[in-house]
Amino acid sequence: MHYLIGDLQGCCDAFDRLLAEIGFSPSRDSLHVLGDLVNRGPDSLRTLQRLQGLGNAAQCLLGNHDLHLLAVAEGIRPPHRSDTLGEILASPEREAWLDWLRQRCKLADTAHGWLLVHAGVVPQWDAAQTLALADEVHALLAGPDLAGFLRVMYGNEPAQWHPALQGADRWRFVINVLTRIRFCDAEGRLDFKTKDGADAAPPGHFPWFEAPGRRTRDTPIAFGHWSTLGLRLEPTLLALDTGCVWGGHLSAVRVDGGRRELVQVACAQAQAPA
Numbered sequence: 442m443h444y445l446i447g448d449l450q451g452c453c454d455a456f457d458r459l460l461a462e463i464g465f466s467p468s469r470d471s472l473h474v475l476g477d478l479v480n481r482g483p484d485s486l487r488t489l490q491r492l493q494g495l496g497n498a499a500q501c502l503l504g505n506h507d508l509h510l511l512a513v514a515e516g517i518r519p520p521h522r523s524d525t526l527g528e529i530l531a532s533p534e535r536e537a538w539l540d541w542l543r544q545r546c547k548l549a550d551t552a553h554g555w556l557l558v559h560a561g562v563v564p565q566w567d568a569a570q571t572l573a574l575a576d577e578v579h580a581l582l583a584g585p586d587l588a589g590f591l592r593v594m595y596g597n598e599p600a601q602w603h604p605a606l607q608g609a610d611r612w613r614f615v616i617n618v619l620t621r622i623r624f625c626d627a628e629g630r631l632d633f634k635t636k637d638g639a640d641a642a643p644p645g646h647f648p649w650f651e652a653p654g655r656r657t658r659d660t661p662i663a664f665g666h667w668s669t670l671g672l673r674l675e676p677t678l679l680a681l682d683t684g685c686v687w688g689g690h691l692s693a694v695r696v697d698g699g700r701r702e703l704v705q706v707a708c709a710q711a712q713a714p715a
Contacts, residue, residue, distance in 0.1 A: 443553055443697040444472040444704075447681030448665040450506060451482030451525055453491055455691040455708045463693060463704050467498035472693070473552050475665035476504025476559030476620065478542075479526065481686045482711045485510075486528035489538055501546045503582070504559040504666060505620040508594070511582075514539055517591040523712060543583045548619045549575035553696045555679070556657065560666040561622040561649040563629035565602050567656040574615045581612060601630045623667055627653050638669045650678055663694075674701060686711045 444463060449456055465472070478492065478501055479485035492499045510526050512518035514535070520526065529538055549572050550557045556568045558575075566574070581590045593609035594616055602614060617631060624632040624646040632646050639648040647653070648670070650662070663679035668687060673680035674694070679701070685691040688710030695702040 442470045442695055444470070444693040444695050445552065445555065445557065445663050445679060445681060446472055446474045446693045447683055447691065448477040448504065448668070448685065449474060449479075449482070449488055449691070450477050450686040450711075451479050451485035451488050452685045452691065452708055452711060453482070453484035453487040455685050455706055456488060456491060458706045459691050459693055459704065462706055463695075467495050471498045471500070473550065473557055473663075474499065474501045475557060475663060475681055476502040476546075477506045477665060477682075478504070478546075479510055479529065480506035481523055481525055483525060485525050486532060486538070489529065489541070493541060500550065500552075502550060502557060502559050503542065503546045503548055503579075503620065507542055507546065508591075508616070508620060511539060511542065511587065512591045512594070515588045515591050517588065518595070525711075543587065547575060548579050548582075548616075553698075555661045555663045555696055558662065558664050559620045561618065561664055562655075562657055562662070563602050563618050563622070563625055563631075563649065564627065564652040564655040564657075565629045566618075568660045571619075571657070575619060578612050578615045578619075597631070597633055601628060620666070622649050623670075625649050625652055636669060638671065663696075672703075674703060684708075687714050 513520050562571050599610050599614055624635055624642050626646050632643050635641055635643055661677045665682035668682045668684040670680050672683050681692045683690040683692045685708040690705040691708055693704045
């Protein structure tokens with residue numbers, strides 16, 4: 442049995458209860474967590490320990506909070522007041538945990554016919570290009586000059602994809618799409634100001650999965666990141682960030698054999714929405 446799981450954000454108790462609810466067995470089953478493994482929840486270190494302990498039965502994506510951990514650890518970004526990364530940063534095995542995130546966690550993946558991303562894709566990319574660009578940037582994250590890459594990773598420009606983008610502009614755009622996108626216009630220009638649900642799209646913009654001409658419209662895509670969007674269980678779309686850290690639910694969907702079977706557990710509120 443194979444499951445896709447939404448944002449954990451350091452909520453390890455909820456993760457343990459979800460695994461128990463589905464009767465998860467590492468010798469029989471496998472799972473993909475769709476990014477934001479850590480931060481804001483109470484047990485970021487324990488969550489990493491639990492995931493690593495599952496071995497190859499657990500595959501994970503990198504989300505924006507996981508990248509934030511790497512940037513804070515490298516001194517590129519200051520900690521945020523709502524961060525809960527202290528146990529990881531103070532751990533004697535700190536470097537091993539950071540290396541595990543860099544080496545083992547991808548920016549996009551596939552499983553049982555689903556394209557897996559943390560946040561979304563722009564309408565100009567098809568599935569093959571999405572995976573290729575994710576691998577291109579992941580090689581930099583896993584490479585020897587992590588600090589150099591992280592220094593140029595942050596920013597909202599360029600706001601639109603062009604195949605001629607090179608260097609830091611290209612990498613930054615790919616990161617922003619795969620880990621931050623919610624809304625874009627038909628030409629793929631990104632908007633980062635609006636974080637509400639799908640009906641709050643700025644003028645001329647769409648939720649990325651409703652953008653006209655999207656080249657992945659026939660590709661089943663599963664993603665997290667967007668807790669205000671809520672659960673979406675559609676034939677070619679699974680939105681699985683159901684706000685565990687905010688007191689919502691932690692969601693898993695079984696996808697092997699063409700299934701879309703939902704399992705959820707209720708979560709204790711670890712953070713109050715702003």
